[in-house]
Amino acid sequence: MTINSLSKSHSPPAVEFKSSTFSVPVLSLANNDLVIIEKLLDEKIKLAPEFFKHSPIVVDLSDVNKKELFINFGDLVACIRKSGLFVIGVRGGNEQQNLEAITLGIPVNTSQSNPETKSDCTKSSTGTPLQVDDGLTFHDSNTVIITKPIRSGQRIYSHGDLIVLAQVGAGAEILAEGNIHVYGSLRGRALAGVQGNTEARIFCLNLQAELISIAGNYKISDDIQGAIANAPIQIYLQKNTLVIKSLV
Amino acid sequence: MARIIVVTSGKGGVGKTTTSAAISMGLAKKGHKTVVIDFDVGLRNLDLIMGCERRVVYDIINVINGEATLHQALIKDKNCNLLSILPASQTRNKDALTQEGIGKILEELAKEFKYIVCDSPAGIEKGAHLAMYFADDAFIVTNPEVSSVRDSDRILGLLASKSRRAEQNAEPIKEYLLLSRYSQERVRSKEMLSLDDVQEILSLDLLGVIPESKSVLLASNSGIPVILDEKSDAGQAYADIVARYLGEKKPHRFIDDKKGFFRKLFGGK
Numbered sequence: 001m002t003i004n005s006l007s008k009s010h011s012p013p014a015v016e017f018k019s020s021t022f023s024v025p026v027l028s029l030a031n032n033d034l035v036i037i038e039k040l041l042d043e044k045i046k047l048a049p050e051f052f053k054h055s056p057i058v059v060d061l062s063d064v065n066k067k068e069l070f071i072n073f074g075d076l077v078a079c080i081r082k083s084g085l086f087v088i089g090v091r092g093g094n095e096q097q098n099l100e101a102i103t104l105g106i107p108v109n110t111s112q113s114n115p116e117t118k119s120d121c122t123k124s125s126t127g128t129p130l131q132v133d134d135g136l137t138f139h140d141s142n143t144v145i146i147t148k149p150i151r152s153g154q155r156i157y158s159h160g161d162l163i164v165l166a167q168v169g170a171g172a173e174i175l176a177e178g179n180i181h182v183y184g185s186l187r188g189r190a191l192a193g194v195q196g197n198t199e200a201r202i203f204c205l206n207l208q209a210e211l212i213s214i215a216g217n218y219k220i221s222d223d224i225q226g227a228i229a230n231a232p233i234q235i236y237l238q239k240n241t242l243v244i245k246s247l248v
Numbered sequence: 249m250a251r252i253i254v255v256t257s258g259k260g261g262v263g264k265t266t267t268s269a270a271i272s273m274g275l276a277k278k279g280h281k282t283v284v285i286d287f288d289v290g291l292r293n294l295d296l297i298m299g300c301e302r303r304v305v306y307d308i309i310n311v312i313n314g315e316a317t318l319h320q321a322l323i324k325d326k327n328c329n330l331l332s333i334l335p336a337s338q339t340r341n342k343d344a345l346t347q348e349g350i351g352k353i354l355e356e357l358a359k360e361f362k363y364i365v366c367d368s369p370a371g372i373e374k375g376a377h378l379a380m381y382f383a384d385d386a387f388i389v390t391n392p393e394v395s396s397v398r399d400s401d402r403i404l405g406l407l408a409s410k411s412r413r414a415e416q417n418a419e420p421i422k423e424y425l426l427l428s429r430y431s432q433e434r435v436r437s438k439e440m441l442s443l444d445d446v447q448e449i450l451s452l453d454l455l456g457v458i459p460e461s462k463s464v465l466l467a468s469n470s471g472i473p474v475i476l477d478e479k480s481d482a483g484q485a486y487a488d489i490v491a492r493y494l495g496e497k498k499p500h501r502f503i504d505d506k507k508g509f510f511r512k513l514f515g516g517k
Binding site for chain 2: 148149150151152153154166167169170171172185187
């Protein structure tokens, strides 16, 4: 009876599982010295404080474990937490570390090649670089080339560099984890280094953008006005400030 | 092979229906069997501009719903027997349009007509989407002002991503720019964007410039497509546009005193 009455009502279910993909930075550790780790983290975060603020992060322990360096997982999480980051996962951890992670409420990523799975299939997997590398290098070489004008309302994302051989209209948005090149007028929004790459640059032939951003540091149209118009320019980060400079 | 032309703009009031009426009449006058379809369900106007509002019995929604055959709904134009009109419904809204229904209608029309002109409603919602979805060519009607130009840019983006040709990875829709309500005086006094400005923003092939003209309003009010007013500047502009679309070379007119310069720019087509 109850089941019947439930199925009759058309209200949506209270819980629904949906699959979704997120892009999260991975913190790869090569050292077990928490003091050094904390210092380096602080330095890195100072470069793009807004980008790293409350940012989720996955810790990769495979290098540390490969070198057989001991690291206390609880202390490590506390150290990372101090710099304002949230650890939301661990990969490449050994049995002890994974156990500690679970007790701290941090999920363990078992799909990655960690020492345990490796020892299960020693011969086949050791020494193959593809196994150790998890595809990150592939992403770096993922350059996207667009040959047609990018129109208002369109959005283009590149996991590497983005090269546009036409104009970018007002109201369009182009994003790249690497550099952005626009061989035409840039009137829309251009965001380079969206995953925190502070070395990323933006190049364009005519800057009339609504917004430009590198690794979270941005300038809006009002701030750009008065900058070099109608000339090829580059934009890069220098001490957390965007610098717009003529290329000729 | 029938050619499906969508007349679209994004923004309202820029002259889509005037353009649809004029170019469909122009194509028919050139001896091509043409049909013009009103996609503006709920706000139909094409029948008024074409002067056939008193002869509407069935409309496109009746055809989609199977309440009338396509031939019952088609209205023969009184000025040119090669031109037919498929009116929109005034009592329904755009939700009554279905992609499947439109697809079937276009398929059937393509057997009989050389050119199918789709008069798109304003906006980017269902009506406009379905009007452009099956298109082979797109006439982008733009006024020389910033909001109209930006809306056209948006429409161009949708044409490149949300059309049948885009989904099937076929050759993309051929896009043409029609700059309407152009006033040389107002460009000179900087009230309007110049043709140069619009072309720079949209980077699109110019099919023609239609000057701001009293004759357009007069033609609309009397229900005769402006292209039939051969003495008017707007009528001549549309005649040029049809000729250029059909491959004739005609110099651009109604632009500015810098005529020599534009001839050079556009190779005098």
